């Protein structure tokens with residue numbers, strides 16, 4: 001298939017009249033349409049307004065989608081204990097499947113093609129199955145909690161680690177390697193030392209498995225870890241083996257100099273979740289400092305109860321604006337820097353090679369956006385548009401691994417006025433049935 005339109009191939013490369021050629025699961029050509037079209041004349045052509053790499057959600061809780069709006073105006077520990085953990089504990093297998101589907105549909109409809117997904121303690125297999133069926137690329141993991149967890153979510157460390165290993169053996173590398181495993185302790189507050197060290201042992205025993213957890217999000221969380229261990233949160237994770245190039249730490253809002261040195265020295269990835277950090281009043285992560293130190297930064301929506309959407313475009317805008325305000329410097333987070341976090345930075349954190357840009361030989365994870373909108377007029381700079389003006393519902397087409405997983409007619413191709421028949425906008429190719 002040849003996808004034609006304005007192409008943002010990566011943070012530094014835009015083709016105003018461009019094309020992306022896809023064969024099976026791979027991009028085989030990207031460039032000016034005039035230079036790639038003749039060589040691929042046998043490919044069916046789809047016309048779009050604006051094409052972009054699929055975005056990477058560096059920290060998501062798909063299964064919290066059913067808790068959207070249940071816990072506004074609270075801070076992290078109360079938000080968890082009073083609202084989110086009881087909600088997660090109440091979900092049976094069928095509800096977990098529905099919750100995960102809701103999360104993945106929102107991701108795919110709004111332009112996220114890869115997600116690092118923090119599931120729940122129970123029924124994680126239902127979310128793995130949903131991810132496989134709906135076509136998202138994902139780094140998923142069952143949550144580990146063996147202390148300070150409510151009834152229904154607390155397991156003992158051995159039980160939690162055993163079920164982690166069973167899930168890992170069943171799903172790591174599933175769906176042609178579109179699904180990979182992350183060992184996922186919830187956070188140091190709710191995991192014993194045995195549980196955290198056990199997470200590291202499992203990750204070391206399997207090729208390509210990662211570790212994903214929360215760290216240093218909130219002052220009360222950090223004080224709790226300090227009271228338990230005598231160490232700062234990131235220092236403690238480092239002590240028990242949970243830093244390194246295979247580790248993704250969500251948030252890292254409040255870190256001291258030593259912790260930042262640890263993150264940089266170990267190659268640990270950080271996921272910046274600006275909407276969540278603002279909504280839970282957690283604070284402002286020192287992202288510009290992390291980038292200056294060479295730390296890889298991904299971008300994440302976190303979960304619907306703390307965001308309250310999984311729109312990656314809103315997240316890019318918030319990501320930039322919050323750093324500008326923090327530094328009182330408009331130049332610290334231009335569109336290129338934020339787009340890198342939302343694509344290549346996220347892919348590095350998720351541990352997927354050849355994902356996060358439109359390049360020959362890379363994975364065919366491509367999205368298309370409608371720009372026939374008053375909000376997109378005029379459109380001088382496609383990259384600026386993606387970061388500062390686009391919304392998730394501008395996305396009309398999502399391809400993951402060469403499969404079309406979302407295909408909505410653009411506004412331009414919809415009838416200008418609804419017809420009197422009940423079908424209205426129906427009857428077109430809308431839907432998820434193409435896999």
Ligand SMILES: [Zn+2]
Nearest residue numbers: 214250302303
């Ligand atoms: Zn989270």
